[in-house]
Amino acid sequence: MAKELTSIQLKILNFIVERVKVDNLPPTLADIANFFGYKNRATVQQHLSAIEKKGYIKRNAKLSRGIELTFEDKFFVPKPVLGEVAAGNPLTIYPDSIDTVQLPTIAKMPRDSFLLKVKGDSLKDAYIFTGDIIIVNPNIDPSNGKFVAAILDDAAVVKRFFRKSNTIELHSENPEYNPIVIDKNYPNFKIVGVVVGVYRSMDKMVG
Amino acid sequence: MAKELTSIQLKILNFIVERVKVDNLPPTLADIANFFGYKNRATVQQHLSAIEKKGYIKRNAKLSRGIELTFEDKFFVPKPVLGEVAAGNPLTIYPDSIDTVQLPTIAKMPRDSFLLKVKGDSLKDAYIFTGDIIIVNPNIDPSNGKFVAAILDDAAVVKRFFRKSNTIELHSENPEYNPIVIDKNYPNFKIVGVVVGVYRSMDKMVG
DNA sequence: ATGTTTACCATACAAATGTATGGTATTATA
DNA sequence: TATAATACCATACATTTGTATGGTAAACAT
Known part of the structure; x- marks a missing residue:
């Protein structure tokens, strides 16, 4: 269930946690792309899919900012x-x-x-x-x-x-x-x- | 600063608080319109403006779900x-x-x-x-x-x-x-x- | 050597989202 | 009585947002 994240995936996950903590609002794909300098959101999407597959987040399809943190620690x-x-x-x-x-x-x-x-x-x-x-x-x-x-x-x-x-x-x-x-x-x-x-x-x- | 809300404004504010609580995600204008049966988002927008003017929320312009709760009681x-x-x-x-x-x-x-x-x-x-x-x-x-x-x-x-x-x-x-x-x-x-x-x-x- | 995973890119598109403008009707308030 | 505030409606528009598809390159495993 809880597979290892790559270092980039971990950075993205940490960014999400940070945003949830300080803004009280999960970021959009564009936010993440912007922060990491990605030129498009597709890259972010692929990272999120990988992170979700490893069980660290849950994505609510089509929902803006629909990134949910699933691991216990974040509560x-x-x-x-x-x-x-x-x-x-x-x-x-x-x-x-x-x-x-x-x-x-x-x-x-x-x-x-x-x-x-x-x-x-x-x-x-x-x-x-x-x-x-x-x-x-x-x-x-x-x-x-x-x-x-x-x-x-x-x-x-x-x-x-x-x-x-x-x-x-x-x-x-x-x-x-x-x-x-x-x-x-x-x-x-x-x-x-x-x-x-x-x-x-x-x-x-x-x- | 903390003017009285009308009963409808209070209901909308409570809905926002509720959503933030259970989804951990402020609603979109469409969410609110949907819940209250409004046929368009403009109505919601006007209510939010009124609520913001009375100091209960802060809106982050152009940001999706950019409703911040500011009023003390809502905490x-x-x-x-x-x-x-x-x-x-x-x-x-x-x-x-x-x-x-x-x-x-x-x-x-x-x-x-x-x-x-x-x-x-x-x-x-x-x-x-x-x-x-x-x-x-x-x-x-x-x-x-x-x-x-x-x-x-x-x-x-x-x-x-x-x-x-x-x-x-x-x-x-x-x-x-x-x-x-x-x-x-x-x-x-x-x-x-x-x-x-x-x-x-x-x-x-x-x- | 070949396939897989990872890590990006570009482009395209439908739907969602916030905003703007203008209108109607009711209810307070001065 | 006139004026403001409230509470809705409709329509329109530019962005934002999530998603889809296809491509390139490097690292790694079989």
Whole structure:
């Protein structure tokens, strides 16, 4: 089923995967021909036929951009993790990703959202654990009750957000802990974004 | 920026989202016209222009299938939840979805995977809680150590899977619990699928 | 030596695709 | 009441797109 691809076929397949990943749109034959400098689409067609025969793609006849990737790996798209969040330590957001997670393709991330990997168990009151990936959207205004990722005195916290008249309160999920009360003008406090979701890959737990 | 869509425009937008979700391919104007019974593509084009003007999509001129979804809400694609899983009760997989979750578009779901909503706290040893959505892939052969969703004596369990010579063992995450040992030919045991991920929406926790 | 696979080329063609223009009727909105 | 926006129609057109056919040349296997 999964025969070996020639080096050119592999390059074309990679190009297709890349396009699907970044444009979210499979290329046309002309796109491929253009990229590789082919003077006509027939060449591309023949390559695609070969790649399909080897089982790496499925072509939907007559459909424009009807190239489907069939191998399992492509359903898990590597996404960059921009930093780690752990209470007690500064939230470190690196310019480059520190890691990539194989996220199952549920859909696309909200634009401009980023992922943070949770380290330590200080967030367990919110049922968030080491290795979990939190999806943070920096463009949402936090409304009361939402979970936010914030920096407080160089420590990162993920807690529920409540805006009071002159203060901001951060509530833990655990009612035994008193809420953190912060003056509205306190300089060392900054909201990073609203936590819109938590994702945990079960593969990580294997072994 | 985000003006209100008319009901027809919303239907068309939803159709586009749906197509992107299931085919992984935005529709052509003809596709849309066909689905809604329009006799020509010009009508669709005018609707798309209106939707674009209101900021929900971006059109790539002259590009086939060049519809990009831009609006924030669309990144949360409603996904059907096929059933509930809770220890002690039978796993009920309904023909119709019992609920829809707004899943952030991280990627696409593995083909044929389905979602189950977790009820009860019997899975808390696996750090899975009420309201969490587990992503189950029924097409993966469970290898040792993977989390599986299974039916045992009409009760649904989510546990780690280990295949022994003549038995199957289901381990809890909590070492204090003894593993469940099942004879390989025991009739009332069936593996539903491998849990490939857990997603928890933080919105659900608000209020 | 002969056939097969691979890797291109050129040309042609029907169908699909996005776009443009102009028209009609209904419903909001000012 | 006048004006805009909405929701369709029809027709037309240039490209784009996938496909088909046939040819050349090199690498490789039998």
